[in-house]
Amino acid sequence: MADKQLVAEETWWIELDSPDIARASEPGQFVMVGFGCGNTGAPLLPRPFSVAWRSDAGRVGLLVREFGSGTARLARLHLGEEVLLLGPLGRPFQFGPDEPVICVAGGVGLAPFLFLVGQARRAGLDVSLLYGERDASRVFDPALIESLCGTEAEIWTEDGGAGNAGRVLEGLTPAVDTTVLGCGPTPMLHALFQFTREHDMPLQVSVEEHMGCGVGTCQGCVVRAADGSWRKSCTEGPVFNAADLDWGR
Amino acid sequence: MADKQLVAEETWWIELDSPDIARASEPGQFVMVGFGCGNTGAPLLPRPFSVAWRSDAGRVGLLVREFGSGTARLARLHLGEEVLLLGPLGRPFQFGPDEPVICVAGGVGLAPFLFLVGQARRAGLDVSLLYGERDASRVFDPALIESLCGTEAEIWTEDGGAGNAGRVLEGLTPAVDTTVLGCGPTPMLHALFQFTREHDMPLQVSVEEHMGCGVGTCQGCVVRAADGSWRKSCTEGPVFNAADLDWGR
Amino acid sequence: MAGSVLAQTVFGLRFQGPVLLASGTCGYGEEYAGLIPLDDLGGLVTKAVSLEPRPGNPTHRIAETPGGMINAIGLANVGLARFRAEKLPWLRDHLQRAQVLVNVVGDSVDDFAAVVAGLEGEEGVAGYEINVSCPNVKGGTLYGTDEQALAGLVARLRQETERPLIVKLTPNVPDIGLYARVCEQEGADGLSAINTFPGMLIDVERRRPVIGNVSGGVSGPSILPMGVYLTWKAAAAVSIPIIGVGGIRSAADALQYILAGADLIQIGTALFIDPAVAADVTRGIEEFVLRQPEPDLAALVGSLQIPSA
Amino acid sequence: MAGSVLAQTVFGLRFQGPVLLASGTCGYGEEYAGLIPLDDLGGLVTKAVSLEPRPGNPTHRIAETPGGMINAIGLANVGLARFRAEKLPWLRDHLQRAQVLVNVVGDSVDDFAAVVAGLEGEEGVAGYEINVSCPNVKGGTLYGTDEQALAGLVARLRQETERPLIVKLTPNVPDIGLYARVCEQEGADGLSAINTFPGMLIDVERRRPVIGNVSGGVSGPSILPMGVYLTWKAAAAVSIPIIGVGGIRSAADALQYILAGADLIQIGTALFIDPAVAADVTRGIEEFVLRQPEPDLAALVGSLQIPSA
Ligand SMILES: Cc1cc2nc3c(=O)[nH]c(=O)nc-3n(C[C@H](O)[C@H](O)[C@H](O)COP(=O)(O)OP(=O)(O)OC[C@H]3O[C@@H](n4cnc5c(N)ncnc54)[C@H](O)[C@@H]3O)c2cc1C
Ligand SMILES: Cc1cc2nc3c(=O)[nH]c(=O)nc-3n(C[C@H](O)[C@H](O)[C@H](O)COP(=O)(O)OP(=O)(O)OC[C@H]3O[C@@H](n4cnc5c(N)ncnc54)[C@H](O)[C@@H]3O)c2cc1C
Ligand SMILES: Cc1cc2nc3c(=O)[nH]c(=O)nc-3n(C[C@H](O)[C@H](O)[C@H](O)COP(=O)(O)O)c2cc1C
Ligand SMILES: Cc1cc2nc3c(=O)[nH]c(=O)nc-3n(C[C@H](O)[C@H](O)[C@H](O)COP(=O)(O)O)c2cc1C
Ligand code: FES
Numbered sequence A, B: 001m002a003d004k005q006l007v008a009e010e011t012w013w014i015e016l017d018s019p020d021i022a023r024a025s026e027p028g029q030f031v032m033v034g035f036g037c038g039n040t041g042a043p044l045l046p047r048p049f050s051v052a053w054r055s056d057a058g059r060v061g062l063l064v065r066e067f068g069s070g071t072a073r074l075a076r077l078h079l080g081e082e083v084l085l086l087g088p089l090g091r092p093f094q095f096g097p098d099e100p101v102i103c104v105a106g107g108v109g110l111a112p113f114l115f116l117v118g119q120a121r122r123a124g125l126d127v128s129l130l131y132g133e134r135d136a137s138r139v140f141d142p143a144l145i146e147s148l149c150g151t152e153a154e155i156w157t158e159d160g161g162a163g164n165a166g167r168v169l170e171g172l173t174p175a176v177d178t179t180v181l182g183c184g185p186t187p188m189l190h191a192l193f194q195f196t197r198e199h200d201m202p203l204q205v206s207v208e209e210h211m212g213c214g215v216g217t218c219q220g221c222v223v224r225a226a227d228g229s230w231r232k233s234c235t236e237g238p239v240f241n242a243a244d245l246d247w248g249r
Numbered sequence C, D: 001m002a003g004s005v006l007a008q009t010v011f012g013l014r015f016q017g018p019v020l021l022a023s024g025t026c027g028y029g030e031e032y033a034g035l036i037p038l039d040d041l042g043g044l045v046t047k048a049v050s051l052e053p054r055p056g057n058p059t060h061r062i063a064e065t066p067g068g069m070i071n072a073i074g075l076a077n078v079g080l081a082r083f084r085a086e087k088l089p090w091l092r093d094h095l096q097r098a099q100v101l102v103n104v105v106g107d108s109v110d111d112f113a114a115v116v117a118g119l120e121g122e123e124g125v126a127g128y129e130i131n132v133s134c135p136n137v138k139g140g141t142l143y144g145t146d147e148q149a150l151a152g153l154v155a156r157l158r159q160e161t162e163r164p165l166i167v168k169l170t171p172n173v174p175d176i177g178l179y180a181r182v183c184e185q186e187g188a189d190g191l192s193a194i195n196t197f198p199g200m201l202i203d204v205e206r207r208r209p210v211i212g213n214v215s216g217g218v219s220g221p222s223i224l225p226m227g228v229y230l231t232w233k234a235a236a237a238v239s240i241p242i243i244g245v246g247g248i249r250s251a252a253d254a255l256q257y258i259l260a261g262a263d264l265i266q267i268g269t270a271l272f273i274d275p276a277v278a279a280d281v282t283r284g285i286e287e288f289v290l291r292q293p294e295p296d297l298a299a300l301v302g303s304l305q306i307p308s309a
């Protein structure tokens, strides 16, 4: 590990040296972060994290929120400690150069959009970012967001402690032909799906499911598709066209 | 943990703050060092270590040689990290104030004798120390031994790289009425038993057996007694009169 | 210590809390006396008691495995006579509120029966935990894996005592429900699930088994998911109470067993890791119970919700 | 990669090394192609193939346990026809030296037989691993825990094929030797030991099982000592070769199985931890073999020395 900073409550910015992954990553892709077969403690299995940033110098940035054993272990990483990285994996967000795009992030669902908006803005694309958190203590530094993304995020907190008061979806205005990209907790994605369907906006979402291999062998990470079949979120996702998924439950 | 130093190849001096244990310990007793129920990695079970030193300020010193998962974990301890200590446990070395005593240490079997010789010398007793290692790289600093013990150790290495060349037993001369205390690898204890029996010298040994509880409940740590019964090394030992043990195998 | 939200009557006995110490990991209580406030616990299960004393297995008797340990103590114990004369009086004198279950082993039905009969006159024995599931002595799981033999054993012991009779099941069967039902039918008051899994470790350099007895029983965190599953299966099969045991080292672990259907739980291996674990788990369960809309432990037992497919 | 000290002929097949990838953890090979030099391995076992495609179980299908994981994939697979049309050709084209075993499942003897029969004409299938031991589908262990049913199944499959027929045993029985002998008697060429242990995890806050299928199979380091023991027991019961599997993540782990009597080993869960593990374990075994007075892998198989009591 090359760098680690506590950037919000229980939320860490972690930079790792990995030139191959840095070079190849596209926004929406993820890496599996693990500790190898010599590690006897939890986590046993690697955990998936969205690529949140990359540098020409070969660094990859992750935005990690402590949740269980795996993320707690990452929070305890010390400088120079090695982790096992597998990636970049999965299908990135995809959109044309002329489409206006709105990214809707809930919590650490912000991660892929830091990468995406930064890259898109540098390419001169029309991409904006809505970012919601439960409360101000969890909000990732707006100045840092701006420096990574090249634009401000519109921030929403449920208690109004930072940015606007309310849920992030309240910031979304109907706009036909605007592509919406979503990443965050499942209830948020559900609401986003309802909203975009009502207003006929194309939606892509990055889903989260427990993963085993990360490369398509174990079928552990499936999500239900609209046609009733199962799709592997590690190879056919994590980014799906929302219309292709089963939102029934 | 209060202090840690690499004192010889794969051998660490570790100081822990534990006033209760420091106060109560006697030479030959041990502590169980563990990592608690929150620790998910190896070692799961605590490991026994002889008390090698104690201070009035409430510190306990251990001499730890890396062997497997438990000792490797101790070698990775960082300052301020907490470990779970249980102790002092077991039966200490016991001898009268007028008996001349020779301590024979093999490898980290030195640990209890650093404590014992230091304490005995300060009390003005006639206690000497023979200390053997495989080679010079593993020898604990003679100056440190002297400062801890108040006397020099007679050092033996198999390759002669430090001190005398040969096995530590070669340093032992028959002397009726001299009590011999032994701690080290089983083959060394066997040889010591043969020697002291031939020359009619009383022998006490500190034995090593895999331990579970350390306090006498699990019966995991038994050694075979001369009468064929099993003795718990954690409560009836680790120090036994050699004559009480079964040396058959 | 344990608040009243944790008190339950199980097998007709009052347990002030749901946490017991598992057989073989707390000796006969005495050894932990200075370290664990035993009388604050739900209870303890003694080391196995057999009719005659048993010396136990050769060493090593213990080794660590990934996430667990293996033991082959060999049911080393002082035997019925000395248990009665030396160990039981201590327990009687020191434990007023915690319940004492005696773990019973034997080589034959008569053996088991003799131990139970020999303790019937004794006060301080709240009930019996019948060990038909020890993987590290020859024939140790015989009664645990043969329905007929098990039925015969339980029926006979039922005749010997009116005290709670709890059968400790082996995990080592395709359908634990079968054996659970046999016990219930023959009059057992409860079940303990589970004992250890047979396992083995090899010292590759020396080409020898690490354990003197060659194989032993695997316990500790690594068996937690199996124990929870088997408790759930056993609870589904019978209506007598179940004591969940296997791999518990936190209140969350214990609550998994309770939600799966265990009325009480036991802690074994984790005691070696930290003797304070029994009190910590009790406290953690209490905190959890107090956070519930219905703050009552009994309401949690078996409260797992299975989503409809 | 694997030196010739590791080469063995087992079931009449040449294995350049003793390490195979376990069924269900390497898909149909293709998915790991860029990550693992598959053709340098001893071989791989495909994901289960059933007559009809199976969609698999609801999510979550995977969760971590202490020292292991639990899975309830539900034998999701593309079915015989698509396996033959899409998956097998890739394996045939890309693996020349590594042996491909096809893991076969079915709901009935006819089902199993139809899958085997349907692959008989196909090149690129070195042999069959018959999965009678999957704990996370209904009836998945039926054939693995009923001697009669097992005997009937193996006898029938023996009629369908002359290719190596390897039966994958469930750990979930009191005496694995019994089932091993049944397989040997009915003409099986080998055994795989072991499949996963049934297990369960509960989300205590939500009072729900973590796994969509409620229970699943426990694999990974936590089951290593059980797998080594059961391999040793199975090896003692039969003279056909055994593939050891369960919890292997290092050469030392693999060597425990080999000394216990496994001719070959499989790695499953550890692949998820690090896809390089298969090559690392192969290398480690080779180093160990070369250090022996008789540097030959076959001489190590079953070379555990049991001290006389
Ligand atoms: C494609 C993808 C990208 C992700 N990107 C990020 C990110 O950039 N930043 C971040 O903080 N988190 C991210 N997550 C979620 C992150 O992987 C989980 O927080 C993490 O797996 C939880 O692990 P844990 O060990 O801390 O929790 P535990 O509760 O100990 O995990 C137990 C098990 O549940 C699984 N699990 C639990 N929660 C999740 C979850 N939300 N998603 C997937 N698996 C889960 C774990 O993999 C593990 O198998 C991402 C998840 C996916 C699938
Ligand atoms: C009373 C007593 C005092 C000791 N004092 C010291 C000391 O002062 N300094 C020191 O370096 N070592 C001492 N040891 C040995 C130390 O406990 C072992 O080196 C340690 O247990 C090995 O643990 P490990 O996890 O590194 O090895 P592993 O091989 O991972 O241990 C695996 C298992 O074997 C047991 N084990 C392995 N070797 C030994 C052994 N020699 N003795 C007991 N159990 C063993 C472990 O407890 C564990 O259960 C003492 C042992 C005993 C019994
Ligand atoms: C050292 C040791 C000794 C044991 N002795 C007995 C015993 O005498 N009788 C018995 O029924 N179970 C015995 N057990 C099994 C435990 O009571 C318990 O069922 C098992 O260890 C699983 O629980 P745990 O994972 O919390 O240890 C023993 C376990 C250990 C570790
Ligand atoms: C995700 C997953 C899927 C599995 N699928 C199968 C399967 O389809 N057929 C089978 O026989 N075994 C299957 N297994 C069991 C493994 O092949 C292996 O027997 C078991 O995982 C123990 O080995 P391990 O500890 O190395 O993983 C599966 C295991 C896992 C983890
Ligand atoms: S995580 Fe294994 S198939 Fe997706």
Ligand code: FES
Residues within 6 Å of the ligand: B210, B211, B212, B213, B214, B215, B216, B217, B218, B219, B220, B221, B222, B232, B233, B234, B235
């Ligand atoms: S270590 Fe448990 S009785 Fe000695």
